[in-house]
């Protein structure tokens with residue numbers, strides 16, 4: 056077990072700290088073991104949860120964070136080990152057993168009912184929807200939202216709401232259930248930098264109010280910013296438990312990954328050959344309105360060979376509509392598109408993929424995977440009917456598996472089994488699969504929508520490197536839509552900022568400035 | 583390894599229990615109407631499996647049952663419920679007699695394949711309407727295919743009482759098809775007919791289609807996640823609509839085989855309970871065609887056995903129906919339980 060040297064400097068304080076709190080953990084999980092078939096997801100894990108503080112559960116993709124908390128919240132059952140609540144062993148057989156003790160979990164993948172309104176989703180199953188109570192319930196929810204700095208339109212239908220907004224609905228829904236212990240599984244991965252800050256302060260306040268908050272993340276900085284204690288998981292083992300005052304970010308990263316973090320991405324220097332024809336040109340593109348969706352307003356963009364064009368914007372300002380318009384999943388109603396030398400307006404999505412366009416969708420569960428099918432089948436989705444995966448109307452299983460093995464190795468997809476069903480992969484590993492698939496066949500244009508969401512630092516780095524390599528070495532054009540400004544600034548040649556369906560400005564490298572972009576994202580300034 | 587074993591057991595246990603439940607309730611039912619349960623069990627088994635002759639009967643029952651289950655499974659893989667396989671079966675039978683009456687003098691080598699193809703064509707044409715409604719207007723296929731069933735019943739009534747009506751029987755039934763159209767049987771005892779061979783062949787083709795071809799991949803992909811399939815270039819709506827037509831072709835084949843291999847004419851009510859019974863294997867074992875085959879055989883055993891009970895013990899016909907419905911119910915219960923077991 057790694058015990059970091061950083062602890063020794065403030066050893067006294069650290070010991071005092073843990074002595075005081077270790078006396079009365081509200082919940083402790085002891086020696087928890089969980090297997091999924093042959094995968095050992097948790098190997099004798101111990102954790103303690105105290106009232107009035109934030110515990111960060113830090114670990115890479117597939118470390119077992121979600122599994123551990125799914126056990127506490129009654130979704131899974133441990134194979135071995137016990138759960139102590141206020142010192143006494145308890146049995147948590149179902150989410151209900153957890154809920155009655157005030158243990159509420161906000162999952163990594165949302166479980167909102169799409170056709171219900173925000174308010175309906177928040178109060179569902181609590182008996183608050185009886186006649187006559189509507190007014191007071193609404194007041195109550197509004198008050199709760201205000202207390203926690205959450206702004207939401209309670210009457211909006213959840214369907215089509217940006218993920219960042221859905222995240223807030225989930226949290227408010229959890230708070231409405233009066234938790235003692237609130238488990239948040241990667242609550243910041245869907246948020247913009249500003250929103251992350253306000254989320255972290257909300258979390259801190261919740262702890263001050265006396266809740267026990269468990270904050271699952273693989274972002275070291277966020278863990279340090281918000282948590283009092285940090286427990287690190289790696290491959291189902293606890294790698295160490297620290298008070299956040301006694302560790303440094305670097306040592307945490309090292310323990311999480313079991314290796315020194317790699318150097319930062321060098322910022323790119325790209326000069327597109329002046330004569331080259333753009334890979335993609337959008338002129339005055341508009342899309343029709345549909346419920347819950349942003350309409351694009353006169354979008355003008357060009358993407359050149361070898362270029363990485365960033366699209367910055369708060370989630371839900373037309374990014375999804377933009378990529379869907381290019382993929383002809385949502386046909387433009389006005390304007391023109393030129394894609395790889397042709398007019399794609401009359402092409403099917405399939406024909407667009409065949410032109411050499413690959414797409415990493417934002418919504419990985421709904422738009423990205425076939426959960427009940429295997430890794431190798433998911434890997435070839437979209438190129439399943441062409442060589443080398445299909446020859447003369449017959450699919451070549453060996454070819455699919457070989458390609459999948461490569462991707463598993465390259466992106467460290469876990470479990471490393473081509474035959475595993477994708478539905479059991481952790482969130483980050485699903486994302487790795489989507490990236491691996493998109494870069495399978497030397498695409499000419501890559502539409503990457505939040506390609507690093509939910510990925511740990513090492514994999515984020517790997518994905519960005521691969522995108523950069525595709526553009527620099529193969530001359531691909533990359534449209535990188537991201538809410539992570541640092542990521543955009545580190546790899547993009549130009550950044551276009553979207554606000555309410557419009558491109559409010561395009562910045563080149565010299566003009567890239569976090570604050571300026573942030574202001575544009577909020578609709579405050581133009582280029 | 584041990585964990586896996588216990589997983590298999592915990593998956594199978596509900597089915598075993600439900601099977602025992604059926605056995606027990608058959609006994610209780612028999613006892614209630616004053617028959618000896620053990621005598622009942624003996625007759626049930628011996629009349630379905632006990633001799634080459636009785637095995638032949640079971641196999642004759644197995645053929646339409648298995649094909650109908652496949653007709654349900656293929657669309658099910660794309661997430662569609664083809665409860666109209668009964669109507670498609672009837673249309674396949676209509677197609678078969680139509681060929682034999684319109685072209686009465688074809689030699690068997692041409693005539694029989696033509697009859698089978700006509701059955702498949704008629705069956706799938708019957709599904710074109712629901713498929714189109716689904717594709718174009720998103721009309722739920724359960725509702726539309728069931729409606730087509732009712733139209734099929736009347737169509738059969740119309741054909742069996744029309745110009746092809748057999749005046750010698752007091753029942754809506756057509757004349758016999760010519761002997762050049764009758765499926766030859768290859769082995770006498772137990773009787774292995776061409777119908778059985780075709781069925782096994784059809785199952786092999788379905789297996790190959792679903793698991794080895796890109797089109798089958800698309801079928802499964804759409805069943806797994808239609809939206810993601812669409813995003814990656816698969817025409818999800820088209821694939822799911824076509825899956826019903828494909829399933830219908832198999833149901834049509836079943837109807838044609840039933841005419842050419844067993845009944846030799848179109849008969850009102852010839853669909854029996856095959857539509858309902860075919861749901862059992864299809865729903866239990868949608869992911870494995872071998873499983874569908876095994877369970878279909880098992881149901882054929884019960885089906886044949888209970889009809890023998892009627893004959894030998896004088897058990898009322900309704901008891902047979904009751905047992906079969908009970909089986910369906912318990913198995914669905916078992917499936918529901920097995921499915922919710924994490």
Ligand SMILES: Nc1ncnc2c1ncn2[C@@H]1O[C@H](COP(=O)(O)OP(=O)(O)OP(=O)(O)O)[C@@H](O)[C@H]1O
Pocket residue numbers: 091092094096114115116117118119120121122123163273469470479480481482483484509
């Ligand atoms: N239902 C399941 N069936 C089989 N394996 C599972 C299941 N759930 C999780 N696993 C496996 O257990 C391991 C731990 O997964 P878990 O979801 O807890 O990771 P995580 O730490 O939350 O990662 P991420 O940051 O990617 O969400 C992974 O290898 C995963 O593939």
Ligand SMILES: [Mg+2]
Pocket residue numbers: 120121122163240481482483
């Ligand atoms: Mg997780």
